[in-house]
Amino acid sequence: MPELPEVEVVRRGLQQHAAGRTVVAVQVLHPRAVRRHTAGPDDFAARLTGRRLRATSRRGKFLWLPLDSDDALLAHLGMSGQLVVQPVGADDEVHLRVRLTLDDGRELRFVDQRTFGGLDVVGTDRDGVPEPVLHIARDPLDPAFDDAAFVAALRRRRTGLKRALLDQTLVSGIGNIYADEALWRSRLHYARATDTMTRPQVHRLLADVRGVMGEALAEGGTSFDSLYVDVNGRSGYFDRSLAAYGQEGRPCPRCGTPVRRDPFMNRSSFTCPRCQPRPRHGRW
DNA sequence: CCTGCCGCCTGCGCGC
DNA sequence: TGCGCGCAGGCGGCAG
Numbered sequence: 001m002p003e004l005p006e007v008e009v010v011r012r013g014l015q016q017h018a019a020g021r022t023v024v025a026v027q028v029l030h031p032r033a034v035r036r037h038t039a040g041p042d043d044f045a046a047r048l049t050g051r052r053l054r055a056t057s058r059r060g061k062f063l064w065l066p067l068d069s070d071d072a073l074l075a076h077l078g079m080s081g082q083l084v085v086q087p088v089g090a091d092d093e094v095h096l097r098v099r100l101t102l103d104d105g106r107e108l109r110f111v112d113q114r115t116f117g118g119l120d121v122v123g124t125d126r127d128g129v130p131e132p133v134l135h136i137a138r139d140p141l142d143p144a145f146d147d148a149a150f151v152a153a154l155r156r157r158r159t160g161l162k163r164a165l166l167d168q169t170l171v172s173g174i175g176n177i178y179a180d181e182a183l184w185r186s187r188l189h190y191a192r193a194t195d196t197m198t199r200p201q202v203h204r205l206l207a208d209v210r211g212v213m214g215e216a217l218a219e220g221g222t223s224f225d226s227l228y229v230d231v232n233g234r235s236g237y238f239d240r241s242l243a244a245y246g247q248e249g250r251p252c253p254r255c256g257t258p259v260r261r262d263p264f265m266n267r268s269s270f271t272c273p274r275c276q277p278r279p280r281h282g283r284w
Numbered sequence: 285c286c287t288g289c290c291g292c293c294t295g296c297g298c299g300c
Numbered sequence: 301t302g303c304g305c306g307c308a309g310g311c312g313g314c315a316g
Contacts, residue, residue, distance in 0.1 A: 002309035032293085061310075079310055080294080095294085114293045116310060159287065168311080175309050221309095225296095228309070245309095266290085267308075284288090 002061060002077055004139055004173030005213050006221035006228060006236065010083055011063045013231030015056040017085040018108050019065065022052045025101035033097035033110060036132065037120035047071055047121040048100065057128070060139045060172025064130050071121050074130045075110070078117030084109050085231045113227065139173035140210050151202040154194050160283040161197065162190035162269060165209070174209060177222055177245045180270050182209040184244040184252075190262075190269045191282030215241065244270040 026045035028034055037044040051067040058064075064074040075083060084093070086107050098110040098119055110119055122130045138145045150171055157164050164170055165179045174182070183190055185208035188201070197205075216222055220236030224246070229235055239246075243253050248261040252272035262269050 006309070076311080077309090078293095079308070112293095113295070114308090114310095116293065157286085163288085166310090177309055224309085265288090 002079060002228075003175035003178050003213075003222075004061060004141065005178070005216035005238070006223075007058060007061050007063055007077065007173075008141070008217055009221045009230050009236065010077070011056050011058045013085070014063070014065065014083060014108075017106070017231055018053055018102065019056050020053065021102040021104055021106075021108075023048050023050065023100050023108075024103050025049065025099075027099040027101075028097070029099065030097040030115065032115045033112060033118045034120060036118050037122075044119070044121055048073060058139075059129070059133050059142070060136050060168055061175070062130070062133045062136060062172075064133070066124065066128055067121070070123060072124050072128070072130050073119065074122050074132060075119050076117050078112065078114065080114040080227050081110065081112040081117030082227070082229055083231055084111060084229070084233055136168050137170055137172045140171060140206060141173070141213065145171075147203065147206060150206065151199050154202055155197055155199070157194040158283070159194055160190060161188060161192040161194055161205075162264065163284075164194050166265075171209075173213070176267055176269075177242070178209065178212055178216070180245040181212045181243060184270075184272060184276060185212060187275045189271060189276045189278050189282060190264060191284055192279050193281060193283045196279075196281075244272065246270065 026048050028041040031041050034041050034044045051069055054066040056065050062076055064072045066072045086109055088105050088107055093111045095111050095113045096109055097112050100108040124130050154164050162179050165174045186205045216238040219238040222238040223235035224239055244259055247259040249258050252259055255274050257272055257274040259270050260273050
């Protein structure tokens with residue numbers, strides 16, 4: 001559930017259904033799901049068993065639950081990860097990777113088809129931020145996000161605009177969907193050179209990022225299929241509101257020109273060729 | 285330092 | 301019907 005709104009939906013679900021609970025048992029069904037826990041699956045289980053889960057936090061697409069030790073349970077959903085809460089005894093999901101049995105007769109399950117995501121138990125800094133998250137920039141919904149610093153940093157880059165938006169060390173939480181949607185709202189092309197962006201353009205783009213993410217959050221996130229669900233297995237509805245992403249050939253909601261798809265970084269970018277003309281001196 | 289590329293996985297839908 | 305290919309909400313590591 002990869003981008004910020006979907007991860008935030010999951011965070012809220014964990015806060016409601018997992019925070020405050022104690023982990024009474026841990027079962028790792030697929031070691032790759034805990035590969036970032038370098039001490040191995042047994043150590044992962046040992047550091048978690050008997051621990052109480054505290055309030056759920058998020059930065060960008062990372063989320064974590066501090067433990068009543070000095071550690072935190074850190075999760076990244078990757079491309080296809082889910083965290084779901086199920087009653088003990090519910091059928092195992094096909095791609096169930098890790099099962100945490102809680103003290104209320106339920107299980108917190110990490111399910112992940114492609115295993116790009118994973119869990120680990122890690123130390124935190126003084127502010128409670130997990131060590132693997134320290135290099136991740138704050139996200140645009142974080143009250144401490146520094147707009148002016150972001151505008152300056154983006155304009156210092158020498159790359160294409162969408163690459164910059166996807167760089168989690170510059171601004172976190174934006175992935176392929178919301179990058180395309182925000183660029184469409186701002187009428188900017190993905191290959192626009194970052195160092196030719198004006199300050200007002202970057203401020204407007206940031207406002208559009210926040211706008212699209214806020215609307216997606218209100219709809220429960222974007223789900224195209226059952227891979228992207230909240231902790232109760234429910235899908236969001238924002239896919240119905242997408243203007244550009246995944247809309248190849250469909251009319252641009254603003255001008256009616258068919259949306260085009262271009263290959264981009266081994267994936268795709270969707271633009272309105274009329275609203276978002278390719279810059280003459282763009283950067284890939 | 286900064287930028288860009290590649291590999292890591294599984295499954296689905298499409299064209300042949 | 302079967303098979304190969306392209307494609308999918310992401311990231312870390314490494315080369316230049």
